[in-house]
Amino acid sequence: MNSPIDIRDVVLHTPRLTLRPWRPEDLEDFYAYARVDGVGQMAGWLPHQSREETQKILDLFISQHKTFALEYQGRVVGSLGIECYDEENYPELAGPRGREIGYVLAKDCWGQGLMPEAVKAVIRYLFEVEKLDFLIAGHFDRNTRSARVIEKCGFRYNKTLPYEIHYGTVETSEESILWNPDRAGV
Numbered sequence: 001m002n003s004p005i006d007i008r009d010v011v012l013h014t015p016r017l018t019l020r021p022w023r024p025e026d027l028e029d030f031y032a033y034a035r036v037d038g039v040g041q042m043a044g045w046l047p048h049q050s051r052e053e054t055q056k057i058l059d060l061f062i063s064q065h066k067t068f069a070l071e072y073q074g075r076v077v078g079s080l081g082i083e084c085y086d087e088e089n090y091p092e093l094a095g096p097r098g099r100e101i102g103y104v105l106a107k108d109c110w111g112q113g114l115m116p117e118a119v120k121a122v123i124r125y126l127f128e129v130e131k132l133d134f135l136i137a138g139h140f141d142r143n144t145r146s147a148r149v150i151e152k153c154g155f156r157y158n159k160t161l162p163y164e165i166h167y168g169t170v171e172t173s174e175e176s177i178l179w180n181p182d183r184a185g186v
Contacts, residue, residue, distance in 0.1 A: 002084040003097040003132055008065040012121045019068040019080065019118055022061040026069055029076035030054050033106035043104045044140070044165035070105070070118050078105035080118050082126065085136045089161055089175075096133035096183075099126065103149070110145060116152045123153060127180040134180060138163070138173040150176050 012019040022030075033039055034048040034057075048054045061067040061079065070078040085100035087093070101122060105115050119137075126132045137155050139146035140163070155176035163173035 001094060001097060002087065003099060003130065005082045005099060005126075005130065006065045007068060007082065010068075010125065012068070012125055014117045014121045016072060017114060017118055017121070018071040019121055020071060021065065022058060022067060022069045022076075022079075024058070024062070026076045027051065027055060027058055030058055030069075030079075032075075033077060033104075033108075036107050039104060039107050043102060044163070044171070068118075068122065070114070072109065072114060077109045078103065078115070078118070080122055082122070089159075090136075093134065098132050098134040098136065100136040100138070102137075103146075115149045119149060119153045123178065127182065131183070132180060133183045135178045136175060137178070138175045140171045140173060142171075147174065154178050 008021055010019075010021070031048060031051050031054040034054055037047050039047065048057075061069075061081075066083070067079050067081040069076045070080060080101060080103040083100045083102050085093075085098065101119065103115055103119065123135060126135060135155070136158070137150045137153075138161070139150060155178045158175050158177040161173050161175055162170050164170050
């Protein structure tokens with residue numbers, strides 16, 4: 001089952017990143033990477049066409065308290081959301097507590113190992129502090145970079161599902177799961 005999450009007061013540090021709640025002053029950094037062709041499509045959304053579009057999503061990030069801003073070298077370069085997974089697709093997970101993670105990274109930061117670093121920090125937080133039993137992460141077939149992040153972070157393939165993306169098409173999502181080793185047998 002989806003566990004409640006509220007990260008409004010949570011700040012995580014890795015050797016190169018600060019993961020923190022989004023702030024209004026993050027608009028320009030967010031727009032700078034969200035408007036780049038090829039970034040959003042990997043996560044199922046089109047490049048942002050205006051600051052107003054980015055502002056609406058930033059406002060959601062701020063109000064929903066479930067998405068980290070990824071700060072690197074003084075600027076926000078991505079996001080990592082702790083999303084609700086579709087419980088209808090996972091009837092076998094009705095008892096244990098979990099969530100799904102999703103992430104996006106600025107194109108100029110790809111290939112530097114930043115996203116695995118961020119995901120591992122969030123896994124530690126969600127398993128050690130929030131005491132979740134499992135996490136789900138999915139990627140589209142064509143998104144080999146995201147598949148590699150999921151693999152590096154210890155997730156294991158679970159199932160393939162259709163996924164309706166924000167611009168109306170349906171893609172295939174490879175869904176993987178990671179169980180909390182401290183909560184085995186839950």
